[in-house]
Amino acid sequence: xxxxxxxxxxxxxxxxxxxxxxLIASAAGEPLAMERVVALYWKPIYKFxxxxxxxxxxxxxxxxQGFFASALERDFFQRFDPSKAxxxxxxxxxxxxxxxxxxxxxxxxxxxGGVEFAELEDHSASTASPEEIFLQEWRRxxxxxxxxxxxxxxxxxxxxxxxxxxxxxxxAEGERPSYAELARRHGVAETSVTNYLAWARGRLRGxxxxxxxxxxxxxxxxxxxxRRLWT
Amino acid sequence: xxxxxxxxxxxxxxxxxxADLPDLTGTRYQLQEEIGRGGLGVVYAARDTQLDRRVxxxxxxxxxxxxxxxxxxxxxxxxVPVYESGTLPDGRVFYAMKLVAGAHADGYxxxxxxxxxxxxxxxxxxxxxxxxxxxxxxxxDLKPRNVMVGPFGEVYVMDWGVEGVAGTPAFRAPExxxxxxxxxxxxxxxxxxxxxxxxxxxxxxxxxxxxxxQPEERYPDVAAVLREIGRFQDGLAVEAHAxxxxxxxxxxxxxxxxxxxxxxxxxxxxxLLFFARxx
Numbered sequence: 257x258x259x260x261x262x263x264x265x266x267x268x269x270x271x272x273x274x275x276x277x278x279l280i281a282s283a284a285g286e287p288l289a290m291e292r293v294v295a296l297y298w299k300p301i302y303k304f305x306x307x308x309x310x311x312x313x314x315x316x317x318x319x320x321q322g323f324f325a326s327a328l329e330r331d332f333f334q335r336f337d338p339s340k341a342x343x344x345x346x347x348x349x350x351x352x353x354x355x356x357x358x359x360x361x362x363x364x365x366x367x368x369g370g371v372e373f374a375e376l377e378d379h380s381a382s383t384a385s386p387e388e389i390f391l392q393e394w395r396r397x398x399x400x401x402x403x404x405x406x407x408x409x410x411x412x413x414x415x416x417x418x419x420x421x422x423x424x425x426x427x428a429e430g431e432r433p434s435y436a437e438l439a440r441r442h443g444v445a446e447t448s449v450t451n452y453l454a455w456a457r458g459r460l461r462g463x464x465x466x467x468x469x470x471x472x473x474x475x476x477x478x479x480x481x482x483r484r485l486w487t
Numbered sequence: 488x489x490x491x492x493x494x495x496x497x498x499x500x501x502x503x504x505x506a507d508l509p510d511l512t513g514t515r516y517q518l519q520e521e522i523g524r525g526g527l528g529v530v531y532a533a534r535d536t537q538l539d540r541r542v543x544x545x546x547x548x549x550x551x552x553x554x555x556x557x558x559x560x561x562x563x564x565x566x567v568p569v570y571e572s573g574t575l576p577d578g579r580v581f582y583a584m585k586l587v588a589g590a591h592a593d594g595y596x597x598x599x600x601x602x603x604x605x606x607x608x609x610x611x612x613x614x615x616x617x618x619x620x621x622x623x624x625x626x627x628d629l630k631p632r633n634v635m636v637g638p639f640g641e642v643y644v645m646d647w648g649v650e651g652v653a654g655t656p657a658f659r660a661p662e663x664x665x666x667x668x669x670x671x672x673x674x675x676x677x678x679x680x681x682x683x684x685x686x687x688x689x690x691x692x693x694x695x696x697x698x699x700x701q702p703e704e705r706y707p708d709v710a711a712v713l714r715e716i717g718r719f720q721d722g723l724a725v726e727a728h729a730x731x732x733x734x735x736x737x738x739x740x741x742x743x744x745x746x747x748x749x750x751x752x753x754x755x756x757x758x759l760l761f762f763a764r765x766x
Contacts, residue, residue, distance in 0.1 A: 278690060396494050399502050403494075427498060454510045458577040461506045475550050475561045482548065487524055 300393035308386035338473035524543035565615030611642035629673035692728035
């Protein structure tokens with residue numbers, strides 16, 4: 257988007273530095289829930305900040321990390337009221353306020369020091385709004401995490417072929433192999449390929465729901481988020 | 488197995504599509520294609536392999552199974568009949584229903600039907616609503632896209648909502664706690680939508696009363712709206728509309744049109760006979 261690559265933080269196995277997890281976990285008092293929030297929202301927030309405030313990779317990372325640290329210090333997560341807004345919206349608005357304040361302070365400092373703020377170029381390459389990017393990254397991260405869960409479940413249950421079929425077909429970039437080709441490759445019947453895919457997709461959906469359940473305030477919000485995810 | 492997932496937009500879109508598809512393995516249905524999404528779930532076309540016919544399969548979250556079962560029990564000519572229900576391997580529930588052919592109300596209006604036909608559609612919708620209310624079920628999301636007019640003129644009210652369904656802004660009553668009068672509001676909005684630009688003011692007045700901001704100022708129930716529309720069709724005064732003397736004369740004249748024509752013909756004949764005798 258801006259010529260420098262996105263951060264790997266929030267991506268997969270090394271989603272966030274372990275020090276950050278422990279900082280957040282100990283401060284929030286609910287390690288699992290907090291870890292889930294960070295796992296799911298780190299990357300969408302980072303992308304949102306990059307796009308909305310035209311920050312480079314490192315600046316966006318610092319702001320994202322700063323947001324989580326500030327949120328914990330100020331009991332931000334405890335102040336969430338589900339009757340007023342969904343958690344995702346609450347989080348995005350808070351990020352926007354936080355980043356805008358930081359951005360303005362930075363600009364003031366630069367102006368005071370006689371340094372012109374140079375806006376990064378090429379930020380208009382995408383036609384999506386920062387809010388749409390936030391939503392899309394949220395969807396993407398949900399699926400990334402659910403795929404990790406699926407992979408772990410397959411490994412634990414010895415369902416290696418099921419995973420390989422799913423990986424080869426549903427995670428394929430470009431042209432997908434045919435069911436017949438997959439059946440030959442793994443020495444199974446073609447009907448088994450469709451059954452494996454149906455099983456893996458069903459489990460994937462379950463893991464997506466589970467991930468969402470960990471970051472929503474109740475059944476109603478969960479249902480609304482599920483609708484937002486699939487439509 | 489090692490994984491380093493970087494999902495492109497195209498793979499993400501594919502996953503969103505396939506992970507949402509219902510797994511109908513073990514049922515008599517073969518999935519065909521998605522035909523709609525509503526407040527309660529997603530509707531697919533499927534083939535019933537035992538009876539060799541197309542059906543609609545509605546898939547919804549398991550959390551709504553209780554209220555959805557209540558909706559499935561509704562039996563009325565204006566409500567799509569449910570053939571069978573079941574649970575998918577992932578816990579979602581599904582209903583196999585009649586696959587209704589026809590046009591949604593907005594598409595139906597594109598054919599510019601006469602006023603009487605438009606009112607007939609609103610009345611059929613109202614009858615289905617009144618029946619459902621008697622069974623303790625609200626629609627919660629009545630709008631033109633949820634009204635289907637079939638090739639034989641049959642009218643179906645579809646996509647019955649459950650607690651928590653947000654509704655559609657233009658047709659949704661302003662109150663947050665919904666009851667029968669919230670559906671009365673939506674029926675009024677539907678009436679407005681169905682009326683032509685030159686509709687008689689009495690019909691606009693009925694819709695306006697049904698859509699009053701305060702629920703207690705609306706018609707108390709759907710039956711009262713239907714009675715008002717019936718009075719309009721019978722040429723009687725509509726309670727929601729204060730007529731001017733001229734409007735009253737016009738309505739009475741229209742209501743007694745045949746009698747007036749007979750009287751005019753009688754007067755004309757008498758007049759001709761009078762002149763015939765004079766000469």
